Amino acid sequence: xxxxxxxxxxxxxxxxxxxxxxxxxxxxxxxxxxxxxxxxxxxxxxxxxxxxxxxxxxxxxxxxxxxxxxxxxxxxxxxxxxxxxxxxxxxxxxxxxxxxxxxxxxxxxxxxxxxxxxxxxxxxxxxxxxxxxxxxxxxxxxxxxxxxxxxxxxxxxxxxxxxxxxxxxxxxxxxxxxxxxxxxxxxxxxxxxxxxxxxxxxxxxxxxxxxxxxxxxxxxxxxxxxxxxxxxxxxxxxxxxxxxxxxxxxxxxxxxxxxxxxxxxxxxxxxxxxxxxxxxxxxxxxxxxxxxxxxxxxxxxxxx
Amino acid sequence: xxxxxxxxxxxxxxxxxxxxxxxxxxxxxxxxxxxxxxxxxxxxxxxxxxxxxxxxxxxxxxxxxxxxxxxxxxxxxxxxxxxxxxxxxxxxxxxxxxxxxxxxxxxxxxxxxxxxxxxxxxxxxxxxxxxxxxxxxxxxxxxxxxxxxxxxxxxxxxxxxxxxxxxxxxxxxxxxxxxxxxxxxxxxxxxxxxxxxxxxxxxxxxxxxxxxxxxxxxxxxxxxxxxxxxxxxxxxxxxxxxxxxxxxxxxxxxxxxxxxxx
Ligand SMILES: Cc1cc2nc3c(=O)[nH]c(=O)nc-3n(C[C@H](O)[C@H](O)[C@H](O)COP(=O)(O)OP(=O)(O)OC[C@H]3O[C@@H](n4cnc5c(N)ncnc54)[C@H](O)[C@@H]3O)c2cc1C
Ligand SMILES: Cc1cc2nc3c(=O)[nH]c(=O)nc-3n(C[C@H](O)[C@H](O)[C@H](O)COP(=O)(O)O)c2cc1C
Ligand code: FES
Numbered sequence: 001x002x003x004x005x006x007x008x009x010x011x012x013x014x015x016x017x018x019x020x021x022x023x024x025x026x027x028x029x030x031x032x033x034x035x036x037x038x039x040x041x042x043x044x045x046x047x048x049x050x051x052x053x054x055x056x057x058x059x060x061x062x063x064x065x066x067x068x069x070x071x072x073x074x075x076x077x078x079x080x081x082x083x084x085x086x087x088x089x090x091x092x093x094x095x096x097x098x099x100x101x102x103x104x105x106x107x108x109x110x111x112x113x114x115x116x117x118x119x120x121x122x123x124x125x126x127x128x129x130x131x132x133x134x135x136x137x138x139x140x141x142x143x144x145x146x147x148x149x150x151x152x153x154x155x156x157x158x159x160x161x162x163x164x165x166x167x168x169x170x171x172x173x174x175x176x177x178x179x180x181x182x183x184x185x186x187x188x189x190x191x192x193x194x195x196x197x198x199x200x201x202x203x204x205x206x207x208x209x210x211x212x213x214x215x216x217x218x219x220x221x222x223x224x225x226x227x228x229x230x231x232x233x234x235x236x237x238x239x240x241x242x243x244x245x246x247x248x249x250x251x252x253x254x255x256x257x258x259x260x261x262x263x264x265x266x267x268x269x270x271x272x273x274x275x276x277x278x279x280x281x282x283x284x285x286x287x288x289x290x291x292x293x294x295x296x297x298x299x300x301x302x303x304x
Numbered sequence: 305x306x307x308x309x310x311x312x313x314x315x316x317x318x319x320x321x322x323x324x325x326x327x328x329x330x331x332x333x334x335x336x337x338x339x340x341x342x343x344x345x346x347x348x349x350x351x352x353x354x355x356x357x358x359x360x361x362x363x364x365x366x367x368x369x370x371x372x373x374x375x376x377x378x379x380x381x382x383x384x385x386x387x388x389x390x391x392x393x394x395x396x397x398x399x400x401x402x403x404x405x406x407x408x409x410x411x412x413x414x415x416x417x418x419x420x421x422x423x424x425x426x427x428x429x430x431x432x433x434x435x436x437x438x439x440x441x442x443x444x445x446x447x448x449x450x451x452x453x454x455x456x457x458x459x460x461x462x463x464x465x466x467x468x469x470x471x472x473x474x475x476x477x478x479x480x481x482x483x484x485x486x487x488x489x490x491x492x493x494x495x496x497x498x499x500x501x502x503x504x505x506x507x508x509x510x511x512x513x514x515x516x517x518x519x520x521x522x523x524x525x526x527x528x529x530x531x532x533x534x535x536x537x538x539x540x541x542x543x544x545x546x547x548x549x550x551x552x553x554x555x556x557x558x559x560x561x562x563x564x565x566x
Contacts, residue, residue: 026531033309046533054548061526061534066353068526072533075549219353247353270357270527271349273397274311 003287004294005280007041007261009239010162010187012123014041014096014262017295018252018280021243021266022047022100022126022166023072024217027086028093031269035277037095041262044098045086047128050108052078062199062208067218067245068267069197071211074102074131079112083119091121098164100126104134106154113158124161127151130168130193142168142193145180152184162187164241169221169228170196178232189232190241190264192225218267219245226258233259233300247271249282259300309398309529310335316392317370319385323451325377326420327386334369336398342428343403343495343520343558346371347528348385349395355381358397360525360553362424362497365458371396374423374454400528401557404518406432407493412440414487414515415463416506418480418498419447422454424520428495429462442466442487446480446498449473481505495558496520507561517561523552530554540565 005016019042025031028043037043055075062069077086082099090097099122103109109127116122129142129151141147152165165181167174169192178189194215199208207213225244233240242260246252247268255263265276272278287295314333322328336346340363347358359381365372377386388394406413406428413432417425422445432441441463447453450473459465466483467475476483484494484506492513496506497520510517526532536549537556550556550564 023533024527024531026529030527030529030531034311052547055533055536057538058536058549059524060536061524061532063355063357066356068357070526070532070534075533075536218356267356267526270532272311272395273527273529 003284003292004296005284007239007295007299009124009164009241009261012096012162015039016041016280016283017256017260017262018276018283019098019241019262019264020044020269020276021264022128024266024269027090028095028097029089031273032093034274037093039280040095040276041280042096042098042123044100044126044264045090046076047074047100047102048076048079048082048112049074049102050079050111052076052081057210059208059210060214062214064197064199064216065220067216067220069199069209069214069216070194071209071214073211079115083115087119087121096123097121098124098126100128100166102128102131104131106151109151110154110158113155117159117161122161124164124187125155125159126164126166126190127155128166128193130166130170140168140170142177143171145176148177149180149184152181152186156185164188164190166193167191167232168193169224174228175231175235178236178238182236182238186238188239188241188261189236190243191232192221192228192244195221195224217245219247221245222251226254229255229260230258230302247275249279249286252279252283253286253298256295256298257300257302259302261299308339309400312336312396312398314394314396316388316390316394318390319388321386323454326374326452326454327377328364328372328374329385329388330370330372331394331396332370333396336396337366337369337371340366340371340399341403342366342406342431343424344399344401345528345557346373346396346398347400347525348373349397350381350384351395355384357526358528359385360400360522360528362520362557363399363427364423365430366427374420376420397528401553402555404428404495404520404558406435406495407516408436412442412489412492414442414444414484414492414494416444416480416484416494416496416498417446418502419452421496421498421502421520424497425495426455426458429459433462440464444468444480444483446502479505481509484509494518503561504565507565510561518558519561519564520558521552521556525553528553537564539563
């Protein structure tokens with residue numbers, strides 16, 4: 001029997017629940033030798049800001065036990081170059097593209113969303129709210145329920161496309177933030193972004209990253225991400241996109257069973273650039289072997 | 305110039321220690337060896353969660369069907385590599401990055417390798433010998449001591465070989481850059497790989513003597529293929545409208561020195 005892998009995020013029908021995470025998949029093209037981009041549920045491109053950003057000084061990445069720290073500093077080509085150069089290239093791949101956006105003010109998020117609203121290739125907008133709000137003393141939008149709600153409401157008014165709010169795990173109560181963005185019309189929630197961490201070189205006594213602190217990702221963060229996905233899925237009615245350390249089919253299944261509608265592969269793309277495509281086939285085979293006909297039969301099927 | 309990249313399940317053919325902490329690994333990898341250019345690198349997979357990420361290594365030697373890596377044991381990943389044995393399968397991602405571009409018009413090539421920077425120079429020297437049999441080639445190798453002057457026997461037939469050591473245990477007692485300084489030629493093309501301070505001195509000598517100089521950089525890498533933006537290196541001075549950073553894995557690892565350091 002044919003296996004139904006499709007899932008929905010608002011009006012957007014995904015071919016399957018396997019997506020790739022922002023900042024770990026370039027603009028897609030880098031991976032085309034290894035993955036047929038149009039076979040994935042969706043690809044999320046590197047976060048885009050209004051103006052190009054140079055990013056942080058090196059070293060920007062360092063490996064830690066079962067994971068890595070990064071302080072890329074949101075280097076990106078900027079909105080104008082993204083629309084001129086990257087959108088036409090992405091259109092050719094026939095991939096379903098999600099654009100991850102970032103800003104240091106509500107107005108910046110609004111302006112980027114409005115510009116992307118005209119682009120057919122863009123199936124949804126993922127809003128990275130882990131960035132500091134420069135006007136509010138640099139507190140990250142995503143660490144305050146009120147500010148998270150305001151960004152959600154602002155971008156909501158600028159587009160009819162599905163809006164995915166990407167939550168930061170660096171908070172005391174993730175459910176509070178999730179409910180706040182649900183209340184302002186988010187279409188879906190993706191989580192988690194990286195956890196703030198650091199590493200020190202004991203010989204030089206200097207931080208291993210030039211930025212001193214950076215975002216932890218990879219298998220090390222998976223149990224924490226899974227717990228947060230479970231909590232948010234239990235407390236809201238929105239589709240959830242699970243992210244955090246996913247590296248194998250077992251990991252994908254755990255997140256789906258915990259309540260994720262879809263998942264994103266991040267750091268694991270670096271270890272195996274072909275992984276996302278392999279997981280689509282792996283998921284299909286798994287369902288077939290289990291006598292299931294649709295991935296939806298698995299979603300949120302956790303027994304507690 | 306990025307050539308086709310593959311993930312290849314290579315078969316380990318040999319993995320031996322050739323000097324204290326220095327090992328040489330040969331891998332059957334026809335998919336990569338068939339298209340690799342000197343100066344390009346591979347990301348070697350360690351197939352576990354810790355160490356997690358692939359590790360970058362220059363291609364030291366390349367035949368029709370195999371590539372050789374020359375590596376120093378410095379941490380978790382290279383320690384694990386040193387324990388691998390034939391006929392183990394090893395996942396390689398490559399060939400990656402932009403390699404050296406040997407000048408076709410140059411009458412004389414000079415290869416300057418310091419420490420582990422010697423690694424990519426053997427592939428380059430062989431390539432130049434094959435593609436330009438009549439061109440003059442000088443090879444300058446430097447290391448802290450005699451043991452660090454790797455692969456001398458392989459280099460010897462490929463050009464005029466000169467060596468320098470910090471402790472004077474072989475060749476010139478001093479830096480390899482002094483050997484370069486002593487060369488009296490008008491037209492020469494220089495290729496270098498080694499510790500950053502050494503390469504900066506080499507580039508400065510080349511600038512003064514009006515020799516073109518290509519340098520091979522390293523940086524911490526997560527992906528090796530332009531996706532993570534982790535491998536940024538700052539340019540010393542910027543021309544107008546230039547970006548502040550280059551990315552070693554996709555803009556390099558080989559750069560014209562004048563692009564980085566003016
Ligand atoms: C393009 C490129 C080509 C390279 N070619 C060679 C080669 O031919 N032979 C060789 O021996 N090494 C080469 N290196 C360096 C090699 O990748 C590192 O030595 C290796 O990744 C260390 O892994 P580890 O797990 O053993 O060390 P880790 O435990 O990760 O680190 C141990 C120490 O090595 C340093 N280190 C880690 N990664 C790098 C890196 N990418 N560059 C420099 N220092 C690093 C760390 O800061 C730390 O001090 C190359 C690096 C690059 C970027
Ligand atoms: C190098 C790197 C760059 C990233 N850049 C972004 C980004 O621009 N925007 C964003 O929302 N998340 C970014 N992330 C976070 C990932 O999308 C993902 O949420 C996180 O890495 C956790 O997933 P993982 O453990 O599977 O990597 C980045 C992560 C890494 C490792
Ligand atoms: S190592 Fe990832 S972009 Fe260079």
